[in-house]
Amino acid sequence: MTERRKESLILEITSALLFVIFLLPFGIVIINSAKDAFSVTQNPMGMPEDWTQLFRNIANIWTSPNVQYQSSFLASVFITVASLMAITFFSSQAAWVLVRTKTKISSAIFIMFVAAMVIPFQIVMFPLLSWFRVVHQTIGIKLLRTFGGMILAYVGFGTSLSIFMYHGFIKSIPYELEEAANIDGASRIGTFYRIIYPILKPIHATVLVLNGIWIWNDYLLPLLVLGKGNRVMTIPLAVSNFAGAYVKQWDLILTSILMAMVPVIVFFLIAQKSIIKGMVQGSIK
Amino acid sequence: MDNTRENRIVFWLFLSPVLVAFLMVVIVPFIMGIFYSFTSWSSSARAGAGLEFIGLTNFTESLSDPSFLYSFLLTFIYTAVNVLVINIASFALALLVTSAIKGRNLYRIGFFLPNLIGGLILGYVWQFIFNNAIPGLGKIWEFLAPLANPDNLILADRNASILALVAVGTWQYAGYIMMIYVAALESVPVELHEAARIDGANGWHRLRNITIPMVAQAFTITLFLTLVNSFKQFDVNVSLTAGGPSTMFLGKPIFGTELLALDIYNTAFLANNLAQGQARAFLFFLVLVVISIIQVRTSKKREIEL
Helix, strand or coil: CCHHHHHHHHHHHHHHHHHHHHHHHHHHHHHHCCHHHHHHHHHCCCCCCCCCHHHHHHHHHCCCCCCCCHHHHHCCCCCCEEEEEHHHHHHHHHHHHHHHCCCHHHHHHHHHHHHHHCCCCCHHHHHHHHHHHHHHHHHHCCCCCCHHHHHHHHHHHHHHHHHHHHHHHHHEECCCCHHHHHHHCCCCCHHHHHHHHHHHHHHHHHHHHHHHHHHCCCCCHHHHHHHCCCCCHHHHHHHHHCCCCCCCHHHHHHHHHHHHHHHHHHHHHHHHHHHHHHHHHHHCC | CCCHHHHHHHHHHHHHHHHHHHHHHHHHHHHHHHHHHHCCCCHHHCCCCCEEEECCCHHHHHHCHHHHHHHHHHHHHHHHHHHHHHHHHHHHHHHHHHHCCCCHHHHHHHHHHHHHCCCCHHHHHHHHEEEEEEEHHHHHHHHHHHHCHHHHCHHHHHHHHHEEHHHHHEHHHHHHHHHHHHHHHCCCCCCHHHHHHCCCHHHHHHHHHHHHHHHHHHHHHHHHHHHHHHCCCCCHHHHCCCCEEEEEEEEEEEEEEHHHHHHHHHHHHCCCCCCHHHHCCCCCCHHHHHHHHHHHHHHHHHHHCC
């Protein structure tokens, strides 16, 4: 018994130690967000002398014209939420008709979506820009530097994986359920929204989590579609705009990073069970 | 009511939003991209004016450019090391947080946390740690004084910078992969371990003969997940090292930590050579296709074995 006791003590100490190491970078961000420009470079590992500096730094970022924290934050929230709504809504209905329609064209479309998952962003990113420009010139729809173009891009890039996941789930729903609704006189569209859509709840969660983390943190796509120094920025763009500058104001950079991280971490801690479950489910599919 | 006709209308009605978005942002640019890689496409030839078909020139030029070859080689090495380190770390963490210790759930959350933050922001945090915080330790403690010496900066040395990329990648990704292993480990029946324990198997034997075979399928998943993600690494590369420090390769000075994705981006935007960036992206795509084919084959084979 003592042998097992010793063993578990070692495991506990190792875990606690690793836990501290894993969270240390967050701690370093917090303590240095509460320092001024001088002490952040002179004493980055020490505790801040005056914690009220944290509020001064936050106020500084809050009003900084380079970061535009408020509008960047709202833009990030808007782009993420709108894209997620469009992705779950459109991908689930598409997956449903793809499962329930047994024709050659239906399976060809499904295979196209699945095969496209291998296409890396790098091969489409440059032509995407010139293509969006062409669309603007020919039919007058402005997609570059707009929310619309951004959301369209996320739906386009996010739909493959999402359709794939919905497809796998819908296949397991017995068709008798829909037949019963049909006999009761429900239309096809009505059947989907009243009967199938609510059943998809667990897979909605997975699709939302996987796409949500990707879209919220994405850097390259907004950089290309929204551009640098644009009126519309997302949080990663704003941080890089500021942190990528030649002169490193680490006190303010770290404060802006802190302000970018806190909302995500709070959101995670509230919904951690379903987020972790969603991500694990997504990987196994 | 004509059911089949209704079905057909609903089919296209429900598919059209995703089809439009997909064609607009994936299929059309993808086809354009393949086409452009065989042309003299540049920012001045953007509108289609002066676009010339030049065959395989972009490919041959890329393949004889030391910086591209270096990036290719570096990306393979980085990917191999990263996959190995992440999977070993994640599996070890998973074993820890599924053992009978107190506060397991808290540890799981803690290890998972870095995964929520984007690679770009994490890269900046670690740039500060490597460039300021670690040298700062040297100022506090006498015995760590060499750390404060600017000559010893981790990000000033190429090999150390590559390891730094691996370290940050592991820190970011290990918690997620750990969760997949946790799910697999928790599905291993407890009775199996109990029976083996009664038969006198020690911890190591049980790990080798029960745990690892039982979670073999999870290994396939995590292996390819980490493989593809490491191969596509961009965000941390941009914010942590931005490709530096410089080094020599085949007699040419080049970026020492420039992975493929960053090389493609820099070729197109910094060197202003869109067509060649496109050709490099095409080669990048081909490697990913090969990886995917291997992945599909391996998982099919495993399914048959099961």
